[in-house]
Amino acid sequence: MPPDFFNADTVSIARSLLGQLLIHQSADGLAAGRIVETEAYLSVSDLASHSASGQTKRNAVMFGPPGHAYIYFTYGMHWLLNVVTGPVGAGEAVLIRALEPLSGVGLMQQRRRTANPKLLCSGPAKLTQALGITSDQNGASLTSENLRLEPATSIPGNQVIATTRIGIARSADLPLRFYIKNNLFVSKP
DNA sequence: GACCAGATTGTCT
DNA sequence: GACAATCTGGTCA
Numbered sequence: 074m075p076p077d078f079f080n081a082d083t084v085s086i087a088r089s090l091l092g093q094l095l096i097h098q099s100a101d102g103l104a105a106g107r108i109v110e111t112e113a114y115l116s117v118s119d120l121a122s123h124s125a126s127g128q129t130k131r132n133a134v135m136f137g138p139p140g141h142a143y144i145y146f147t148y149g150m151h152w153l154l155n156v157v158t159g160p161v162g163a164g165e166a167v168l169i170r171a172l173e174p175l176s177g178v179g180l181m182q183q184r185r186r187t188a189n190p191k192l193l194c195s196g197p198a199k200l201t202q203a204l205g206i207t208s209d210q211n212g213a214s215l216t217s218e219n220l221r222l223e224p225a226t227s228i229p230g231n232q233v234i235a236t237t238r239i240g241i242a243r244s245a246d247l248p249l250r251f252y253i254k255n256n257l258f259v260s261k262p
Numbered sequence: 263g264a265c266c267a268g269a270t271t272g273t274c275t
Numbered sequence: 276g277a278c279a280a281t282c283t284g285g286t287c288a
Contacts, residue, residue: 112280114280121280122280126274129273130273130274131272131273131274145280146271146272147271147272147278147280147281148270148271148278148279148281148282149269149270149271149279149281150269150270150271150281150282151279151280151281153280168280170280196281196282197280197281198280198282199281199282238280239280239281240281241280260281
């Protein structure tokens with residue numbers, strides 16, 4: 074994606090990331106998929122966002138330059154990948170929640186220990202495992218050679234479902250989750 | 263398909 | 276010391 078793609082309105086970016094490609098080249102090989110589900114996390118008005126209570130060591134990347142990867146660890150075992158958005162210091166990001174596997178499916182199957190294509194990337198922790206993304210990539214640019222977002226398909230507005238986000242308690246009523254209508258690879262319809 | 267418990271650890275109060 | 280932007284495998288239907 075062009076670098077200024079990320080210095081824009083977070084909700085617009087969450088919508089327009091649908092259909093684009095996420096690619097990770099690791100020592101084990103290349104794995105890539107098409108983004109089919111995202112969630113926007115905003116600034117002070119959004120109590121579910123990690124940035125809501127100010128900057129800490131953990132969420133520092135979220136307040137840094139847009140277009141970088143904010144990756145954090147949760148539930149004692151899962152890595153979640155976010156795209157930092159908006160101007161520097163905004164503290165906003167888009168969580169990548171699901172991919173449709175495209176390349177390196179064999180590698181994904183190996184990493185996920187399942188052959189079922191629907192179980193490879195249909196959730197935020199599943200896709201990081203399938204692509205081999207961990208804290209090693211925290212703060213990395215998403216326009217770099219090894220880890221990047223690439224433009225692919227543009228999804229028409231009438232094919233995008235907007236609904237409430239998953240797994241949060243505060244600001245749970247905001248319609249900030251977006252996914253491609255009727256897509257088989259979303260985490261939950 | 264729906265519901266539920268257990269896993270497991272970094273981060274912040 | 277509590278909790279977490281989740282997943283899996285179990286039970287029951």
